[in-house]
Amino acid sequence: MKRDWRASLRYYWNVKVLGNAYLRWQRWKMERKGPPRKWRTDILAPPLKIGARTKELISRHYLEGRYANGHKPVAWVTSGAPVEILQALGYYVLYPENHGALCGARKVSVEIASEAENAGYSRDICSYARTDIGAMLSGKTPVGKLPKPDLLFACTNICQTVLFWYRVLAEHFKVPLIVIDTPFVYTSPEEHSIEYVKKQLENAVPIAEEVAGKKLDYKKLKQVMRYSRMAADLWLQVMERGKNRPAPISVFDQFIHMAPIVEMRGKPETVDFYAAMLKEVDERIEKGIGAVRNEQRRLLWDNLPIWYKLRELSEYLAERGVAVVASTYTMAWGELAPLIDPEKPFESMARTYIQPILNVGTGKKLEKMKKMIEEFQLDGAILHSDRSCKPYSIGQVDQRNRLIRDYGVPALLLEADHNDPRAYAEEQARARLDAFIEMLY
Amino acid sequence: MLDVPGRKSVCNEFKEGGGRVAAVMPIHYPRELIRAFGVLPIEVWGPPGMDISYSAAHLQPYVCSMVHNMLAFLKTGGLDCADYIIVPHACDSLQGLGSLLVDFVKPPHPVFPLYMPRGKRPEDVEFFASEFRKLYDWLSSLTGKKPSKDQLMESILREEKADETLARFYDFRTEMSLSVRDFYRVLRTRQYLPAEEFVSFVERVMDEYAGDPPDGVPVIMSGIVPEPMDVLDEIQNLGGLVVDDDFACCGRRVYPAGKSDDPFIRMAERILYGPPDVTRGDLIEERFEHLMEKVKKSGAAGIIFYTVKFCEPELFDLPDMRRRLKEAGIPSVHVEVDINDPLSHQTITRIGAFLEVLV
Numbered sequence: 011m012k013r014d015w016r017a018s019l020r021y022y023w024n025v026k027v028l029g030n031a032y033l034r035w036q037r038w039k040m041e042r043k044g045p046p047r048k049w050r051t052d053i054l055a056p057p058l059k060i061g062a063r064t065k066e067l068i069s070r071h072y073l074e075g076r077y078a079n080g081h082k083p084v085a086w087v088t089s090g091a092p093v094e095i096l097q098a099l100g101y102y103v104l105y106p107e108n109h110g111a112l113c114g115a116r117k118v119s120v121e122i123a124s125e126a127e128n129a130g131y132s133r134d135i136c137s138y139a140r141t142d143i144g145a146m147l148s149g150k151t152p153v154g155k156l157p158k159p160d161l162l163f164a165c166t167n168i169c170q171t172v173l174f175w176y177r178v179l180a181e182h183f184k185v186p187l188i189v190i191d192t193p194f195v196y197t198s199p200e201e202h203s204i205e206y207v208k209k210q211l212e213n214a215v216p217i218a219e220e221v222a223g224k225k226l227d228y229k230k231l232k233q234v235m236r237y238s239r240m241a242a243d244l245w246l247q248v249m250e251r252g253k254n255r256p257a258p259i260s261v262f263d264q265f266i267h268m269a270p271i272v273e274m275r276g277k278p279e280t281v282d283f284y285a286a287m288l289k290e291v292d293e294r295i296e297k298g299i300g301a302v303r304n305e306q307r308r309l310l311w312d313n314l315p316i317w318y319k320l321r322e323l324s325e326y327l328a329e330r331g332v333a334v335v336a337s338t339y340t341m342a343w344g345e346l347a348p349l350i351d352p353e354k355p356f357e358s359m360a361r362t363y364i365q366p367i368l369n370v371g372t373g374k375k376l377e378k379m380k381k382m383i384e385e386f387q388l389d390g391a392i393l394h395s396d397r398s399c400k401p402y403s404i405g406q407v408d409q410r411n412r413l414i415r416d417y418g419v420p421a422l423l424l425e426a427d428h429n430d431p432r433a434y435a436e437e438q439a440r441a442r443l444d445a446f447i448e449m450l451y
Numbered sequence: 452m453l454d455v456p457g458r459k460s461v462c463n464e465f466k467e468g469g470g471r472v473a474a475v476m477p478i479h480y481p482r483e484l485i486r487a488f489g490v491l492p493i494e495v496w497g498p499p500g501m502d503i504s505y506s507a508a509h510l511q512p513y514v515c516s517m518v519h520n521m522l523a524f525l526k527t528g529g530l531d532c533a534d535y536i537i538v539p540h541a542c543d544s545l546q547g548l549g550s551l552l553v554d555f556v557k558p559p560h561p562v563f564p565l566y567m568p569r570g571k572r573p574e575d576v577e578f579f580a581s582e583f584r585k586l587y588d589w590l591s592s593l594t595g596k597k598p599s600k601d602q603l604m605e606s607i608l609r610e611e612k613a614d615e616t617l618a619r620f621y622d623f624r625t626e627m628s629l630s631v632r633d634f635y636r637v638l639r640t641r642q643y644l645p646a647e648e649f650v651s652f653v654e655r656v657m658d659e660y661a662g663d664p665p666d667g668v669p670v671i672m673s674g675i676v677p678e679p680m681d682v683l684d685e686i687q688n689l690g691g692l693v694v695d696d697d698f699a700c701c702g703r704r705v706y707p708a709g710k711s712d713d714p715f716i717r718m719a720e721r722i723l724y725g726p727p728d729v730t731r732g733d734l735i736e737e738r739f740e741h742l743m744e745k746v747k748k749s750g751a752a753g754i755i756f757y758t759v760k761f762c763e764p765e766l767f768d769l770p771d772m773r774r775r776l777k778e779a780g781i782p783s784v785h786v787e788v789d790i791n792d793p794l795s796h797q798t799i800t801r802i803g804a805f806l807e808v809l810v
Contacts, residue, residue: 187734
C-alpha cells in the first residue's frame with residue numbers, strides 16, 4: 011500500500027483532532043444526561059450507561075474507516091477471522107457483516123440490498139452479503155462512506171457463504187483475497203485440521219505484509235493476542251452475569267454491545283470498554299436491577315439476532331415477564347477465550363478459530379444449548395430459523411425436538427431472517443410467540 | 452432410446468459379486484480409494500421427484516431440493532442397498548446434511564463426512580491427502596482390508612483411465628449421432644459404473660454411434676445437475692443443441708491424471724487441479740476463462756445457467772459471470788429449477804426465446 015501524505019493529513023485532522031473531540035463531547039453529553047430512552051423503561055431496565063461509550067467506539071471506528079484509504083492499509087474481513095495478524099500489521103479492519111447488521115438495525119438493509127438484487131443477486135443468498143454487495147455497488151451506507159479494501163480476508167469458520175461472497179468482492183475490487191479454510195468439526199477438532207489452519211495462517215503473513223508494506227512484528231502480535239484474550243474473557247464474564255436472577259442484562263443488550271468484541275478485537279480500548287461494562291453490570295447485580303423489570307421466565311436465544319426487530323421483540327417478551335438471558339451466538343465471541351495463547355500465536359489461533367459454534371456439528375451445538383439451559387437456569391429456548399444462515403439453522407429442527415423430548419425444555423422455532431424484514435411475517439411470528447409463552451407458564 | 456445400465460441394477464450386480472457399495476453424496480471424492488477396498492461408490496444426486504415431507508422433518512424449506520431429496524431418498528429406503536454413506540463437503544447445506552446424519556438421523560449405515568479444502572495451495576493438497584488417509588483407516592476398519600501402495604496406485608490408474616475416456620467421450624460428441632439426452636445418460640454412468648465397465652461401455656457407444664451429430668443452435672449449460680433431464684430434450688426440440696457443459700456432476704469432474712508417486716497426494720491433486728468449480732473456491736475469473744475456452748472449442752453461441760433454487764454457490768457467481776460473458780459478446784440466460792418440479796412451460800418458453808435470440 012502506498013501511503014499518501016495528504017490522506018494522512020486528512021486522517022489526522024478529521025479523525026484524531028476533530029472527530030475525537032466531537033465524539034468525546036457527545037459521549038460526555040450522553041453520560042451526563044444518560045443514554046436516550048428509546049425502549050420502554052416501564053418494563054425494561056434503563057439502557058446501560060456504557061451505551062455512550064459503545065456509540066463513541068463504533069462511530070470512531072467508522073469515522074476512521076472513512077479516512078483510512080491512503081493512510082493505512084484496509085482489510086475487509088469476515089466476523090470470525092483471525093484478525094490479530096492484521097491488527098498487528100496496522101490494518102484498518104472493516105467487517106462487512108457488522109456493517110450489514112448496522113444497516114439492519116437502522117432499517118435500511120432492504121434499500122441497500124435491493125441495489126444488489128437489481129444487479130442480479132438472488133434474494134436466496136445471505137442478506138448480509140446482499141447488503142454488503144449493495145453498499146459496494148451503490149456507495150449507500152448509513153455510516154457516511156466505507157473505505158475500499160487493499161486486502162480481503164475470509165475465514166470459512168462461520169460459513170461457506172463468505173467464500174463465495176468474498177470472491178465477488180475480489181472480482182469487484184481486484185485486490186488479493188486470503189482464504190483461511192477451517193475444516194468443519196463434525197465431532198471434535200482433529201490435529202491434521204489444526205495443522206492445516208496453522209499453515210494457512212503462517213502462509214497468509216507474507217501476503218498481508220506485502221499489501222501493508224511492512225514486516226510483522228511478532229512482539230506486537232503477541233500483545234494484540236493478549237488484548238484479544240483479555241477482551242474475550244471480559245465479554246465472557248459479562249455474559250455469564252446473566253446467570254443471576256434477575257439477569258442484569260438481556261441478550262438484546264448483548265447484541266447491541268457486542269460490536270467491539272467482533273470488530274475491535276486485539277485493541278486496548280476494547281479491553282477497557284468491556285472492563286467498564288462488567289463493572290456496570292456488577293453494579294446492577296448489587297442493586298438487584300434486572301434487564302426485564304418483572305422477570306418471570308428466562309430463555310435461551312439461538313442463532314443470529316433479527317436485527318430489525320430487536321426493540322419490538324425485547325419489549326414484547328418483557329411485557330410478558332420473559333427475559334432472554336443467554337445466547338449461543340453472543341457466546342461464540344467469549345467461550346473460546348481460554349484457548350488464546352499469546353505465547354503460541356499461530357497454533358492457538360488455529361485451535362481457537364476452528365471451533366466457533368458455527369463450525370461445529372449439530373450434536374455439539376445441542377450439547378452446548380443444553381449446558382447453557384442448565385447453567386443459566388432457563389425455562390425454554392427460541393431458535394431463530396434464519397433463512398439467510400444455513401450453517402447455523404440446519405439442525406435446529408432436531409435440536410428443538412430433542413430439547414422438548416429429551417430434556418423437557420419448551421422450544422420454539424421462529425422463522426425469520428437476520429437482515430431482511432421481507433422474510434419476517436409479523437402476525438405469524440406473534441401468534442407463534444403467544445402460543446409458546448403460554449406454554450412457559 | 453439407448454439402453455443404459457441403471458444404478459440399482461449395477462448396485463445389485465456388484466453386491467452379488469461379493470462387493471460392497473458406498474452411497475456417495477455430491478460432489479468431489481476419491482473414487483479410486485473407495486474402489487481399492489472392493490467398495491463401489493454410487494453417487495446420489497437427488498434423485499429428482501422425491502416426496503420431501505420425509506426430509507422436512509429435519510430440514511427447513513429454504514434448503515435446496517438436492518439436499519432435501521438425498522435425505523428423503525435415504526429415509527424412504529432408497530439407500531438400503533448401500534453398506535456405507537460418504538458425505539463430501541461442498542456447501543453449507545451438504546455440511547448440514549453430513550452433520551445431521553452423524554448426530555440425529557443416524558441411519559443404519561456407517562457415515563463418513565469428508566472435508567474438501569477450498570484452494571489448491573500445497574497445504575490444501577496435503578490436508579486433502581490427510582483426509583483420504585482418514586478415509587482409508589475408516590474403510591479399513593469396516594472391510595478388514597488394507598490395500599498396499601501398489602494396490603492403491605493400480606486403483607488410481609484405473610480411474611485415471613476412466614477419466615481419460617470420459618474426456619475423449621466429450622471430445623467425440625461432435626462425431627456421434629447420439630441425442631443429447633442419451634449422451635448425458637451415458638456420461639452419467641460414470642457416477643455409478645465401476646471404472647473398467649465405464650471404459651468398455653463408453654468405447655462401445657463411441658463405436659456404435661459414430662456418425663453425424665444432431666443439428667441445432669449450439670449452447671453450453673452450466674450449473675449443478677441437468678435435472679429434470681427432460682430439459683435436454685426440450686432444448687433439442689426447440690432447435691438448440693447442448694454442445695458442452697459446466698455441470699458439477701459432469702464437466703467439472705473430468706479430472707486430470709495426478710503426478711505424485713504418493714497415492715494419497717496423487718488423489719488429492721487430481722481433484723484439486725480439476726476444472727474450476729465454485730464449491731472448491733476457484734475464482735470467478737478462472738471459471739469465466741474456463742467457460743470461454745469451452746465456447747471457443749465448441750463454437751457455442753450462448754450459455755444457459757441452469758441452477759437449483761437456493762444453491763448459494765452458483766447464485767453468487769451469476770451476475771459477474773454473465774456480465775463478463777456479455778462483455779465478451781456471449782449471450783446467456785439464467786433458469787432456476789426445483790428438481791422435484793416437472794419442467795415448467797415458463798422455463799421452456801424462456802429457453803425457447805433465448806435460442807431464438809441466438810439464431
